[in-house]
Amino acid sequence: MALEDGVDTYTHNPRDNLAEIVVVTGGTLAEIRESAPGFVSVEFRLTPPLAKHEPTSLQYISTYYPTSNPRTEVRRAARGRAENVDMRVCFEGVKPQRAWWTVWDSYLGGTPVHTEEVEITEIGELHRFVPYIEQTVVGFRWDW
Incomplete structure (x- = not known):
């Protein structure tokens, strides 16, 4: 808005x-x-x-692009309020072993302040819908 x-x-x-x-x-x-x-x-x-x-x-x-050191997270920051946030991460080929919806205390570095394990679908997708985020950093973490 x-x-x-x-x-x-x-x-x-x-x-x-x-x-x-x-x-x-x-x-x-x-x-x-x-x-x-x-x-x-x-x-x-x-x-x-x-x-x-x-x-x-x-x-x-x-x-x-693939890298020699694959990423293990995706974060999105909300400085203000963002409503109806629908976040997806899709993997092609190799899927992670486990994944978590995470809230961090900052965008760079930072420490997880909330973690919740999420399902990795058969097609290799992580998905989360939240009604809003505000003054926060959210996203997915995963283990290969």
């Missing part, structure tokens, strides 16, 4: 082994640029721009 009139962008900061990002609905890809070490900054242009208190739905698919 927009906190002011004219909100027209959303920024996402994935790891720097991002291979492709495709917008499914809610906007267009505006820019990808270098960010902090180990990350890139992806800017989405929301279509249409939002009026104050107007909700939107942005859905995108990120694909990553």
Whole structure:
């Protein structure tokens, strides 16, 4: 939900082994640029721009290059309030052995403050829907 009139962008900061990002609905890809070490900054242009208190739905698919040191987590930070958060991680080929929905005390580094084991589906997907997140960092962790 927009906190002011004219909100027209959303920024996402994935790891720097991002291979492709495709917008499914809610906007267009505006820019990808270098960010902090180990990350890139992806800017989405929301279509249409939002009026104050107007909700939107942005859905995108990120694909990553394989690395010699595979990731074991995906985090998303909410500085303000984000409602109806639907998060999925899909694995191709090898699936993790175990996975957890996790809340951390910070985006970089940080310590898990809540962990809940989640099912890895037969097709290799982790999924969690939460009604909202606010001033928090959430995501999935897994063991190979």
